[in-house]
Amino acid sequence: MFLSSLLEPIKTAAKEAGDRLWQLYQSGDYQQETKDDQSPVTSADLAANDIIMQHLQVLTPTIPIISEEVQLLPLAKRQHWPRYWLIDPMDGTQEFVARSGDFAVSIALVEHGWPALGVIYWPKEQVLYYATRGHGAFKQQGSKIRRIQVHQHQQPDPLRVAVSRRQAREPIEQLLPHGQQVHYIPLGSCSLKSCLVAEGSADCYVRLGPTGEWDTGAVHIIVEEAGGKILDSSFAPLSYNQRESLANPNFVVMGQADLPWPQLIQPQ
Structure with missing residues (x-):
């Protein structure tokens, strides 16, 4: 209540x-x-x-x-x-x-x-x-x-990946297995790209680079309640207000929970 x-x-x-x-x-x-x-x-x-x-x-x-x-x-x-x-x-x-x-x-x-x-x-x-x-x-x-709700991805459909309008795409491409078909969806704002995953318009969003906990707080509950999850680039949970700095690690916003994400996105 x-x-x-x-x-x-x-x-x-x-x-x-x-x-x-x-x-x-x-x-x-x-x-x-x-x-x-x-x-x-x-x-x-x-x-x-x-x-x-x-x-x-x-x-x-x-x-x-x-x-x-x-x-x-x-x-x-x-x-x-x-x-x-x-x-x-x-x-x-x-x-x-x-x-x-x-x-x-x-x-x-x-x-x-x-x-x-x-x-x-x-x-x-x-x-x-x-x-x-x-x-x-x-x-x-x-x-x-x-x-x-997050999208239920079906193989062999391309993986739809939300990406920044302004940041280089190459670092993201290096995380995806060779041969994986990918459709990139450019959009600004970290939270809006995460919302694309929550509403099923994208399958995932990989964030490399500096963000703060305020960039993920609201979208974290939105994504989770839509059936997805947000984990760091090692697939460990994020944390809130546990450190002197509120800087986030690199993280991944994932849609369909039962996809083999560690195989689809491979941290380097």
């Missing part, structure tokens, strides 16, 4: 933040800077962050918040939190700057070390993806809502 009561307010928060991003995207009225890790950040990221933070502080004033755009507390101060919000105000800032429209708002609630609620909002398409633990995953566009 607690999770169910939070879902609609969080969808509202994600949509309000995403619509603000879209306004700034269309107007071009934003400033861009570079973080210490050389990744871009814009005033639009910060505006969306402010909207989400305000919603969360009113909705659940006693639940702490971790955001990509807020300085992270030391592990000693957060490692025993029973639950906390994990947010990425704009996943896909590079896509925002590059004008592809492939960026999204990501909000997750993590309970006892594992995502329990997740909402993703894609402003360009006005699409919400969301899930709560034990209640399935859904895609909403306007008033139309449908339950989503």
Whole structure:
């Protein structure tokens, strides 16, 4: 009941933040800077962050918040939190700057070390993806809502792999067995590519390169409730709020659970 009561307010928060991003995207009225890790950040990221933070502080004033755009507390101060919000105000800032429209708002609630609620909002398409633990995953566009499931892959159909619009494809190709037929589906935003797997439009997504736990928190529960899973590149579980840094390892978003993934994707 607690999770169910939070879902609609969080969808509202994600949509309000995403619509603000879209306004700034269309107007071009934003400033861009570079973080210490050389990744871009814009005033639009910060505006969306402010909207989400305000919603969360009113909705659940006693639940702490971790955001990509807020300085992270030391592990000693957060490692025993029973639950906390994990947010990425704009996943896909590079896509925002590059004008592809492939960026999204990501909000997750993590309970006892594992995502329990997740909402993703894609402003360009006005699409919400969301899930709560034990209640399935859904895609909403306007008033139309449908339950989503991962695709049941059939051999010898090509493996449909979601890939970045901007990152080199060769490292991904090297992980796939020689002779494996592959259809690549380019899209921006880490969370949106993961949602392609959750809704059955792609069979998997392999992420090589830096991400944070806020990039996977919301989509993790969405993918799992759709019948898939997210594991690191050694096929071990991800973890949340267990380390000083919230950097993720390389990871794989997998659709149909009973496919022989260690044979289909071979880490090097």
